[in-house]
Amino acid sequence: MGEVNFNNVVKRFDDGTVAVSDLNFSIEEGEFLVLVGPSGCGKSTSLRMVAGLEAITGGEITIDGEVVNGLTPRERDIAMVFQTYALYPHMTVEQNMGFPLRMARVDPEEKKRRVRSATNILGMENLLGRYPRELSGGQRQRVAMGRAIVRSPRVFLMDEPLSNLDAKLRVQMRGEIARLQRELGTTTLYVTHDQVEAMTLGDRVAVMHDGVLQQLAPPARLYQAPETVFVAGFIGSPPMNLCRATIMDEGGALVAKFGSFALPIDPGSIEKYPNVREHVGRDVVLGTRPECFFIASGDLPENKLVKAKVDFVEMLGAEALIYLPTDAEQIDGSTRFGVKAKTGANGGTEPEQLTLVARIAPKTVPSHGEMVNIAYEEDSLHFFDIDTGRALR
Amino acid sequence: MLWLPLAALVLWTMGPFLISLSVSFKQPAMVFADPGLIPDEPTLDAYIRVLERPGFQKALWNSIVIGFGSLFITLLVGVPAAYAFARFRFRGRHLLLLFSLLPMLAPKVGLMFPLFLLSVELGAFDSRLFLIFVFTGMLLPLAVWLLVGFFQAIPRELEEAAAVDGATQFATIRTVIMPLAIPALITVAVLAFREAWNEFELVLALTQTADSRTLPYELFLMQDATGIADFPIQNAFALLTIVPLVLVYLRIERYVAEGLLSGAVK
Amino acid sequence: MAEGDPSTDAASATRIVGWQHPWIGYLSSAPAMIIVAVVLAFPVVFAAWQSLFDLSPLQDETPFIGFGNYIDVFSEQTFWSSLGRTAIFVFGVIVLGLTLSIIFAFALNRVVSGLRFIRGLAILPYIVSSVAAALMFRTMFNNEFGFPNQILEMLGFGAIPWLSDGTYAMIVVIFAQVWTDLPLALLFILGGLQTIDKQLTEAALVDGATGLRSAIYISLPLIAPQITLATVWLSFKAVTSLGTVLALTGGGPGDSTQLLTLEMVRLGFDEYETGTAMALVIIIFVLNAALTVSYLGLQRKFGTK
Numbered sequence: 001m002g003e004v005n006f007n008n009v010v011k012r013f014d015d016g017t018v019a020v021s022d023l024n025f026s027i028e029e030g031e032f033l034v035l036v037g038p039s040g041c042g043k044s045t046s047l048r049m050v051a052g053l054e055a056i057t058g059g060e061i062t063i064d065g066e067v068v069n070g071l072t073p074r075e076r077d078i079a080m081v082f083q084t085y086a087l088y089p090h091m092t093v094e095q096n097m098g099f100p101l102r103m104a105r106v107d108p109e110e111k112k113r114r115v116r117s118a119t120n121i122l123g124m125e126n127l128l129g130r131y132p133r134e135l136s137g138g139q140r141q142r143v144a145m146g147r148a149i150v151r152s153p154r155v156f157l158m159d160e161p162l163s164n165l166d167a168k169l170r171v172q173m174r175g176e177i178a179r180l181q182r183e184l185g186t187t188t189l190y191v192t193h194d195q196v197e198a199m200t201l202g203d204r205v206a207v208m209h210d211g212v213l214q215q216l217a218p219p220a221r222l223y224q225a226p227e228t229v230f231v232a233g234f235i236g237s238p239p240m241n242l243c244r245a246t247i248m249d250e251g252g253a254l255v256a257k258f259g260s261f262a263l264p265i266d267p268g269s270i271e272k273y274p275n276v277r278e279h280v281g282r283d284v285v286l287g288t289r290p291e292c293f294f295i296a297s298g299d300l301p302e303n304k305l306v307k308a309k310v311d312f313v314e315m316l317g318a319e320a321l322i323y324l325p326t327d328a329e330q331i332d333g334s335t336r337f338g339v340k341a342k343t344g345a346n347g348g349t350e351p352e353q354l355t356l357v358a359r360i361a362p363k364t365v366p367s368h369g370e371m372v373n374i375a376y377e378e379d380s381l382h383f384f385d386i387d388t389g390r391a392l393r
Numbered sequence: 394m395l396w397l398p399l400a401a402l403v404l405w406t407m408g409p410f411l412i413s414l415s416v417s418f419k420q421p422a423m424v425f426a427d428p429g430l431i432p433d434e435p436t437l438d439a440y441i442r443v444l445e446r447p448g449f450q451k452a453l454w455n456s457i458v459i460g461f462g463s464l465f466i467t468l469l470v471g472v473p474a475a476y477a478f479a480r481f482r483f484r485g486r487h488l489l490l491l492f493s494l495l496p497m498l499a500p501k502v503g504l505m506f507p508l509f510l511l512s513v514e515l516g517a518f519d520s521r522l523f524l525i526f527v528f529t530g531m532l533l534p535l536a537v538w539l540l541v542g543f544f545q546a547i548p549r550e551l552e553e554a555a556a557v558d559g560a561t562q563f564a565t566i567r568t569v570i571m572p573l574a575i576p577a578l579i580t581v582a583v584l585a586f587r588e589a590w591n592e593f594e595l596v597l598a599l600t601q602t603a604d605s606r607t608l609p610y611e612l613f614l615m616q617d618a619t620g621i622a623d624f625p626i627q628n629a630f631a632l633l634t635i636v637p638l639v640l641v642y643l644r645i646e647r648y649v650a651e652g653l654l655s656g657a658v659k
Numbered sequence: 660m661a662e663g664d665p666s667t668d669a670a671s672a673t674r675i676v677g678w679q680h681p682w683i684g685y686l687s688s689a690p691a692m693i694i695v696a697v698v699l700a701f702p703v704v705f706a707a708w709q710s711l712f713d714l715s716p717l718q719d720e721t722p723f724i725g726f727g728n729y730i731d732v733f734s735e736q737t738f739w740s741s742l743g744r745t746a747i748f749v750f751g752v753i754v755l756g757l758t759l760s761i762i763f764a765f766a767l768n769r770v771v772s773g774l775r776f777i778r779g780l781a782i783l784p785y786i787v788s789s790v791a792a793a794l795m796f797r798t799m800f801n802n803e804f805g806f807p808n809q810i811l812e813m814l815g816f817g818a819i820p821w822l823s824d825g826t827y828a829m830i831v832v833i834f835a836q837v838w839t840d841l842p843l844a845l846l847f848i849l850g851g852l853q854t855i856d857k858q859l860t861e862a863a864l865v866d867g868a869t870g871l872r873s874a875i876y877i878s879l880p881l882i883a884p885q886i887t888l889a890t891v892w893l894s895f896k897a898v899t900s901l902g903t904v905l906a907l908t909g910g911g912p913g914d915s916t917q918l919l920t921l922e923m924v925r926l927g928f929d930e931y932e933t934g935t936a937m938a939l940v941i942i943i944f945v946l947n948a949a950l951t952v953s954y955l956g957l958q959r960k961f962g963t964k
Contacts, residue, residue, distance in 0.1 A: 051553075051557055052556070052557075053553050053556065053557070072556070072561075073553075073556040073557045073559075074556065074559045074560065074561060078557060079557065079558070080553075080554070080557040082550045082553070082554055083550075084548065084550050086548065086550035086551050086553065086554035088551060088554075088555075088569055089551075089573065090572045090573055099555070099558050099560075099568075100558040100559050102568075103555075103558055103559035103560045103564060104559050147554075147558065151558075151559075157557075395766055395769055395770075398762050398763060398765070398766035399766050399767075399770065399774070399777060401762075401763075402763045402766060402767070402777065402780075402781055403777065403780060405759070405763075405838070405841075406780050406781055406783055406784060407780065407783075408799070408806075409792070409795040409796060409799055409838065410783070410795070412795070412798060412799045412806055413794075413795040413798055413799075416798050424804055425803055425804050428803075428804040428809055430806075470690040470691045470694065471691055473687035473688070473690075473691075474687055474688040474690070474691035474692070476687065477683070477684045477687035477688045478688060481683060481684035481687070482684070483682075483683075483684030483685055485684070485685065485688070485692075486684070488692070492691075492692070492695060495695060495699045495700060496699065497895060497947075497951070498703075498944070498948065499699045499700065499702065499703045499944065500895065500898075500899035500943070500944070500947060501899065502899040502900075502901045502920045502923070502943065503702070503703070503706065503899070503940045503941075503943050503944050504698070504699065504702045504703075505924070505927075506706065506923070506927045506928075506933075506936055506937065506940055507701075507702030507703075507705045507706045507709070507937070507940070508698070508702055509927075509928075510705070510709075510933070511701075511702070511705070526694070526697075526698070527698050529694055529698070530694045530695050530697060530698020530699055531698060531699070533691050533694060533695050534695060534699070537691060587785075587786055590788070591786075591787070591788035591789070591791075592788075593788060593789055593790050593901075593902040593906075594901050594902060597902075598928075608788075609788045609789070609790040609791070609902070610790075612788075612790050612791060612794065612906075613790045613902075613905070613906050616794070616906065622797075624798050624801070627794050627797075627798070628794065628795065628798055631790075631791035631794045631795060632791075634788065634791055635786065635787055635788075635791060638786040639783070639786060642782075642783075642786050643779070646778075646779040646782070649782065
């Protein structure tokens with residue numbers, strides 16, 4: 001029970017703005033699917049369409065094969081955890097959690113039993129008589145979860161449920177949500193703007209941008225093989241270095257030239273992005289992850305190195321970030337390829353120059369102003385079409 | 394230096410009350426003979442005479458009927474309207490502003506004469522029912538304006554949560570919205586009832602006999618009826634009309650002050 | 660569009676929650692709208708229309724005479740003298756009301772929690788009807804046993820004929836009017852003061868401004884909108900005041916407190932000059948609206964916001 005399908009779903013607001021365009025994907029039974037993206041990307045709207053809080057403009061959403069477009073939230077058998085928790089201020093914890101059962105006219109004894117059992121799962125037996133205003137942020141969050149699970153719905157919907165907690169509590173509750181979902185096995189659609197939450201919680205993660213689904217994949221694949229420049233730039237922290245580069249054929253070996261720098265393209269990378277071969281002599285978007293750089297140890301050939309001057313260093317303890325200014329044109333995945341880029345929202349601004357970020361072991365940290373030779377690991381370069389932003393696969 | 398303006402404020406506010414109270418406990422003749430603030434021979438005579446007056450009893454009853462009647466209809470009609478203005482999307486929502494400004498644009502004193510002619514035209518002159526209707530129209534802008542603010546302050550998520558939790562729209566209003574709106578409803582009820590209880594101009598214009606006259610008009614008429622000014626009975630009467638409101642008001646002073654502020658005008 | 664922000668969401672969202680059919684909105688608000696339209700809006704239109712006819716009693720015809728009634732009103736000496744008295748009355752109410760409400764509001768704003776009940780006291784006059792207030796002032800300003808005169812005599816001054824002298828009667832009427840309407844004006848200004856950032860007054864203190872100067876140069880300009888609001892309120896109540904004056908002086912002594920509103924009642928209810936009374940109603944509406952607009956204009960010109 002609990003398979004959700006999006007078939008060509010469109011959401012257009014009264015004022016004409018398109019929040020979600022042509023969304024197609026399905027959430028498997030029992031799956032934990034995370035919708036992630038920057039604010040305004042349409043992820044919350046998508047969730048609210050499943051909940052029935054937002055009318056569906058086009059296409060259809062089905063739950064267990066049943067089209068729910070015309071159904072009220074009440075008829076959909078779903079539960080939702082809100083960002084603000086939306087606890088009823090005039091009801092105790094017990095009444096809050098029992099509210100869905102009361103609305104379903106569940107017998108009072110049965111209601112009591114189910115509320116107790118949900119309370120046990122969440123470990124808050126001693127809070128039943130309290131009012132929401134007497135609870136801490138974490139406790140409120142728990143009550144909101146309790147209200148969702150008490151009814152054993154077909155689908156859990158969670159709209160940024162952790163964003164109102166402080167950092168430490170957020171990590172703790174993240175773990176609890178993951179555990180709870182595993183135990184209950186209820187299909188879950190979880191919306192967040194936090195990629196760490198997305199990566200740690202999701203069986204699969206759907207990245208949205210400007211109302212368009214960019215990629216839907218398990219977390220590891222999302223990180224290793226981003227489908228678009230946007231995903232590449234969005235997943236990973238610090239984000240992937242993205243710049244304009246030209247593919248050159250130098251005596252049979254392919255080289256990516258960016259600004260006054262050049263990196264040879266290793267066979268492994270070409271295997272992952274075979275289309276690179278078709279782009280010899282043309283511009284592409286080159287992506288390099290900060291953690292794939294390392295300080296060269298001298299025995300590497302000159303052409304595999306990037307020589308650059310360190311602008312500044314951030315020592316983080318377990319690692320260090322070094323910032324290397326380049327003269328290559330930086331590509332911004334969030335503004336360049338979205339709907340807004342086409343309407344010229346970002347037109348006219350000067351192209352920014354890329355400051356290459358490298359994440360290196362803290363042992364050999366160079367100092368400010370020093371020239372360093374850094375090298376790049378094999379088969380970890382990423383290439384995208386400069387016009388469409390799609391991976392060159 | 395703070396005590397000076399504060400003392401002035403207390404004196405300014407309480408002075409008229411205290412003097413009125415003092416006079417009301419004197420015999421009519423003693424008002425002139427014993428002008429001190431504390432009566433030499435305090436007596437409840439004036440109060441007894443007021444309570445025994447048929448005019449007072451009738452007016453009191455009329456005030457209660459008309460006050461609660463108009464308050465009841467105001468809430469009955471005003472709550473759905475306020476909820477619609479606060480939550481539903483429909484053309485005419487922008488009328489809310491005009492709606493709430495109308496009492497400023499059309500002050501009561503100007504309505505006296507047209508409404509009087511209307512009541513004569515409808516055969517509704519000197520009728521309590523018509524007064525209830527007119528008072529309702531007078532109270533509604535204030536009530537709706539305040540209630541819209543309260544409804545808007547209730548987070549929309551609560552209603553959405555209720556919907557997801559399986560509540561129908563009606564159940565949401567009954568189990569979530571109304572319980573949360575109770576303090577607001579009490580505040581609005583007190584403020585609206587005060588308007589109705591104290592209304593003078595429209596009663597002056599729309600009534601003629603003791604059958605429909607309310608307390609303020611009766612008090613006004615008594616000034617002439619008593620011939621040589623009978624100050625104790627007049628002040629006792631005035632204080633008796635104020636007492637019920639004061640009792641209610643003292644309990645919820647904080648809400649009233651905040652309610653008045655959020656209402657801004659009126 | 661910021662996600663998760665219900666207010667911005669709401670503006671553009673088409674929601675399922677809530678009966679979404681527009682007729683539910685119309686249906687829920689219609690009764691209230693209709694009642695208000697009949698009681699508040701219709702009379703205005705009706706008065707405007709009626710004011711264009713000659714509706715004098717004891718005649719069979721009620722001919723349309725355009726602005727004839729207005730011309731009649733304007734040509735009457737009594738209109739101009741009552742307009743003049745109304746002007747004095749309104750001006751007096753605004754000056755006294757604003758002065759008191761500003762002073763009292765500043766004091767209340769500083770009050771420590773133990774004296775909070777004073778705010779409650781200050782609002783008490785709000786729940787007194789205009790007639791009752793007038794009566795209390797009639798008692799208080801009685802020439803023979805009234806307290807002001809007792810005090811004056813105690814200090815060796817002569818008694819003042821408060822209610823039997825035209826000038827003094829106007830003063831008493833102004834006092835009574837301010838007494839009833841001060842609470843709201845006071846609350847407006849107090850509300851404004853409470854929104855002022857404490858850091859601003861503290862900064863002024865550091866910059867060497869003492870209490871009074873800080874109040875004049877920092878606080879007053881910041882609460883200009885609330886002062887305007889209080890002015891609009893006091894003016895509105897004064898222009899449309901009837902019960903207070905009617906019960907306190909009845910327009911006398913002589914006609915020294917005969918305001919426009921009393922003139923209207925006299926024309927309409929005593930002399931049955933329906934057409935001219937209606938014209939006067941419209942003139943009062945217009946006067947009130949014009950004054951309100953001019954305060955808002957003044958604030959826009961000289962105010963901070």
